Amino acid sequence: MAPANTLPAWSELQAHRDDVAKNFVLKEAFASDADRFGRFSRTFKAAGVSADILFDFSKNFLTNETLDLLVKLAEQAGVERKRDAMFRGDKINFTENRAVYHTALRNVGGWDMKVDGQDVMSGPNGVNSVLEHMKEFSEKVRSGEWTGFSGKKLTNIVNVGIGGSDLGPVMVTEALKHYGAPDMTLHFVSNIDGTHMAEALKASDPETTLFLIASKTFTTAETTTNANTAKSWFLEKTGGKGDVAKHFVALSTNEAEVTKFGIDSANMFGFESWVGGRYSVWSAIGLSVALYVGYDNFYKFLSGAHAMDKHFRETPLKENIPVLGGLLGVWYSDFFQAQTHLVAPFDQYLHRFAAYLQQLSMESNGKAITSDGSTAKYTTGAILFGEPCTNAQHSFFQLVHQGTKLIPADFILAAKSHNPIHDNLHQKMLASNYFAQAEALMVGKTDDQLRAEGTPEDLIPHKRFLGNRPTTSILVGDVIGPAELGALIVYYEHLTFVEGAIWDINSFDQWGVELGKVLAKKILKELDEPGNGEGHDASTGGLIGAFKQFAKI
Ligand SMILES: O=P(O)(O)OC[C@H]1O[C@@H](O)[C@H](O)[C@@H](O)[C@@H]1O
Numbered sequence: 001m002a003p004a005n006t007l008p009a010w011s012e013l014q015a016h017r018d019d020v021a022k023n024f025v026l027k028e029a030f031a032s033d034a035d036r037f038g039r040f041s042r043t044f045k046a047a048g049v050s051a052d053i054l055f056d057f058s059k060n061f062l063t064n065e066t067l068d069l070l071v072k073l074a075e076q077a078g079v080e081r082k083r084d085a086m087f088r089g090d091k092i093n094f095t096e097n098r099a100v101y102h103t104a105l106r107n108v109g110g111w112d113m114k115v116d117g118q119d120v121m122s123g124p125n126g127v128n129s130v131l132e133h134m135k136e137f138s139e140k141v142r143s144g145e146w147t148g149f150s151g152k153k154l155t156n157i158v159n160v161g162i163g164g165s166d167l168g169p170v171m172v173t174e175a176l177k178h179y180g181a182p183d184m185t186l187h188f189v190s191n192i193d194g195t196h197m198a199e200a201l202k203a204s205d206p207e208t209t210l211f212l213i214a215s216k217t218f219t220t221a222e223t224t225t226n227a228n229t230a231k232s233w234f235l236e237k238t239g240g241k242g243d244v245a246k247h248f249v250a251l252s253t254n255e256a257e258v259t260k261f262g263i264d265s266a267n268m269f270g271f272e273s274w275v276g277g278r279y280s281v282w283s284a285i286g287l288s289v290a291l292y293v294g295y296d297n298f299y300k301f302l303s304g305a306h307a308m309d310k311h312f313r314e315t316p317l318k319e320n321i322p323v324l325g326g327l328l329g330v331w332y333s334d335f336f337q338a339q340t341h342l343v344a345p346f347d348q349y350l351h352r353f354a355a356y357l358q359q360l361s362m363e364s365n366g367k368a369i370t371s372d373g374s375t376a377k378y379t380t381g382a383i384l385f386g387e388p389c390t391n392a393q394h395s396f397f398q399l400v401h402q403g404t405k406l407i408p409a410d411f412i413l414a415a416k417s418h419n420p421i422h423d424n425l426h427q428k429m430l431a432s433n434y435f436a437q438a439e440a441l442m443v444g445k446t447d448d449q450l451r452a453e454g455t456p457e458d459l460i461p462h463k464r465f466l467g468n469r470p471t472t473s474i475l476v477g478d479v480i481g482p483a484e485l486g487a488l489i490v491y492y493e494h495l496t497f498v499e500g501a502i503w504d505i506n507s508f509d510q511w512g513v514e515l516g517k518v519l520a521k522k523i524l525k526e527l528d529e530p531g532n533g534e535g536h537d538a539s540t541g542g543l544i545g546a547f548k549q550f551a552k553i
Contacts, residue, residue: 003372021336053475083497104127108302137249161285162191164276171350171352175352218250253273281489325498341383368505400469410472
């Protein structure tokens, strides 16, 4: 595939940016066009599955011509062809020779899905049979039929995993807390920092604790170390009476390592190598979600995700919501030099959403090499960050409003709260902030307005808001339930796909995380051997030496 900047639409977009978009004033665009909101908004409808979700793209640097040119870019970059290849099970992860098939995990619509000519949905290790196993197991644990070694119900769940084997389960169980079993406590231990495991164990009773060892590879140093620590704690606390088989299950693709660890393969929930870590919450890795919110809600979560897959797969580019989101990402990154993408949910339950999206976006598109092995001559993945609002408004929004950088932002709100306390006052205040922030970022505040308010002349520059800062507002038509959450996550998954497809990079590998892992392994040995960091550069060696001295190792 050709690098993005060699496509004719890329040059046309550059010219268009110089002619029109550079001087584009959002508030004027609204003043001169009564239909702008309608023209640049799209509603995601998935009958019977989820509430409507309104995506308002109108407060972005878009004219009809921009949209046409962006769609042309998507066509020339082969976005539809690449999308169809993904859904066909082709090995589009070309550096690892793997299919990218997380969409099969939520294929509740009965699509024919095959990798290497094999149906991935049926058969003993197929998606449907793992789902059946998850259903059966989660129902047994929730009902108390599956008990611990002393006959007590398991109500304390410790998920041990990192990266995609942690962030999805944490984010989703937090987002769906409203649906969670009231008698269940969840812990997510990811960090190799012993504090993480120690604090979780401090709060756990071995008789009622179920450990989920979540690791696609089952070789990740943090997870295997944490899992071994948990196993030793369990055996020690139970004086050898504890039955590992009742208290430890594995969520993994690696049966050999799972059995080596001491978990019976009957208590393993598998998935396949075509599921990338950051796309794995839909797989067995989501077992903590099913345990906590119940299998029916987990199934609804998959259904909402599938509905967005269907939309992405079947909708023409110009109406295709994740395609539009991805095109805007490229538009701002490459034509306005925006370095970041802010995602701020106006929703406390979504307080880990941005953390989850960080891995999804930055591990997928933090690449500089295009499909032919050459270095991209354009900017790729943006730095994604975010926090829930209204909190974020009181911390870093100063820079978003008045800083020197352009920060395209997404705001997310549910029309209805799960907790309409104080006569729904909180929800109305939350919503008013959601509207006000996008409006303020767009309209700004002029010197004349400040003068009319009696602002002293010397303060005017400080109190001025230039405005013209773009936002996408996402409004869920009801509460955010499992299906709506599934659809929202998949919006971002496919948005990320579209960006990567245009940038001509492989969004599905993550070689960039390897080097540090390898060096850490080597240095770990050195910490137990004599020496003071010799053989490293002076800074690294000096630090190792100082550490050994301070820690008396
Ligand atoms: O699930 P595993 O194999 O333990 O991997 C955990 C994480 O490990 C990281 O190194 C990868 O970059 C992530 O993509 C992955 O999710």
